[in-house]
Amino acid sequence: MLDFILLDPTFSCCTLSAAVLKIGTLYYSLSLWSQGAIAAADFVVATSLSLLIISEARNLSKRFLEFFEHIGNIANGVFTIVQPHEIIDQDSAIAHSITHGQIEFRQVNFSYSLGKKVFDNLSITIQPGQRVGLVGFSGSGKSTFVNLILRQFDPQSGEILIDGVNIQDMTQEALHSQISLIPQDPSLFHRTLIENIRYGRLDATNEEVIEAARQAYAHDFIAQIKEGYDSLVGERGVKLSGGQRQRIAIARVILKDAPILILDEATSSLDSITEKAIQDTLDLAMNGKTVIVVAHRLSTIAHLDRILVFDQGRIVEDGSHAKLLARHGAYYRLWKMQAGGFLPVEANNQNVSELHTTG
Ligand SMILES: Nc1ncnc2c1ncn2[C@@H]1O[C@H](COP(=O)(O)OP(=O)(O)OP(=O)(O)O)[C@@H](O)[C@H]1O
Ligand SMILES: [Mg+2]
Structure with missing residues (x-):
């Protein structure tokens, strides 16, 4: 006491x-x-x-x-x-409009914090209109790759160019308005569903929003909610499942119709039937665009033009599904290892190149 x-x-x-x-x-x-x-x-x-x-x-x-x-x-x-933004537009930044959609990484070095490098001198070019799949174990740098394109972070050295223009010379508004993203875990605003979808293109009419929702297979579940498109999302409104949020995010992307499309595990929360249905819509949305698809399920990217295999921040293989399978290399191993279409989180602490060499 x-x-x-x-x-x-x-x-x-x-x-x-x-x-x-x-x-x-x-x-x-x-x-x-x-x-x-x-x-x-x-x-x-x-x-x-x-x-x-x-x-x-x-x-x-x-x-x-x-x-x-x-x-x-x-x-x-x-x-x-009131924290100042870490990444600010340069005074000379221009609202460059992306016409072709070529993406180039030129000798990019990047680490989140001092010490561990994620990318060491990474150089790669994605051609306009190419549909590229990124694969690799968890932590190999796939999301970091797309985050750098979206300029969520600036590389410590090297350049990222879109249509030959360094993204640091573009205004972030111009950059973000011309890249569509379906993130790993899409978040919604505490607003109505219609406002959440319209966020893809603010001047879209109600009919356009509903049409986009239909294409994203979101219309049916929205119609079943009591207040439909006017339902409020969040704590005091409807709570949506991961798959439903992904469908809202897909509807946004369809509405936005930007020349570059990035999907980070965009269909990971969907059941296989919805995923199959949505895949066709996504393929349609990909038409004529430069597309980057991050996927753990290799079957969702096998039909794309090009596949980049990431391993600890390096691109260890680059080519089409058929070409990479024929190589009997890292991608072939990953493809073989898939149990039920999924990549394991890690393969007994082996990395992809070890898998390649240990046979
Ligand atoms: N915000 C962050 N701050 C610090 N380190 C990070 C951050 N995000 C990722 N990392 C690290 O960077 C490396 C690459 O991560 P990244 O998220 O790009 O992997 P990934 O390939 O997308 O993995 P997953 O398949 O699990 O999504 C990992 O070592 C990770 O720990
Ligand atoms: Mg990721």
Whole structure:
């Protein structure tokens, strides 16, 4: 008990002053009463008043503690919001419009933090209109590759060019408005479903939004919700499953119709029947666009023009599905290893090239 009192100064201070007030009032009023200076009623009023003062003082100190806690939380929140953007447009940045959709990595070096490099001198060109699949074990750098194209991060050295223009010379608004992305785990805004889909193209009419939802196989489940397209999404509205959120994200992309399309495991949360149905829509959406598809399920990218096999930040194989299978290399091993169409998270700590050499 003594330890507790010594360790918590607010406790000891409050309790001590409360005890002093209580005992002091009791002692003083008792002595006055015994001398006949006050009546019994005065004695009762004095003691109950002192108890009231103690309990209100305790409440007040609690409120003060809460008040300063809230001030701290608000200060933290404001500090987070007013952080300057890490990546800002250069003054000379232009709103370049992407006409062909060629993507080039030129000697790119990138690491998230000092020390471990994700890409070491990576150079690769993706031709306009090419549909490219990225494969490799978890952590091999596939998402980082697409994040760099979207300029979520700047490489430490080297250049990323779209149609020959360094993306650092483009405004981020121009860059992002011309690249569609279906991320690994799409998030929705706390808005209505129709607003969430319209985010793909803000000037789209209701009919266009609904048509995009139909193509993305989202219309049927939206129609089943009580308020349909006007349902609010989020904590106080409808909560959607991963697959439903992916379909909303696909509808956004169909509406946006940008020249570059990036799918990061876009159909990973869908059941196989919906996935099969959506695959046709996605193939249609890919028409005439430069497309990058990240997939764990190799069957979803086997039909693409080109496959890049990532291994610890390096591209160890590059070619079509048929060509890579014929090589009997890393991709062939991965294809063989698929149990039920999925890549294992890792292959007993082997990397892809080891798989290649250990036969
Ligand atoms: N935001 C981040 N901060 C620090 N390191 C990161 C970050 N994102 C990824 N990494 C690291 O960078 C490397 C590449 O990760 P990346 O997410 O690109 O892999 P991936 O191939 O997309 O994996 P998965 O198949 O699991 O999605 C990993 O070693 C990972 O730990
Ligand atoms: Mg990833």
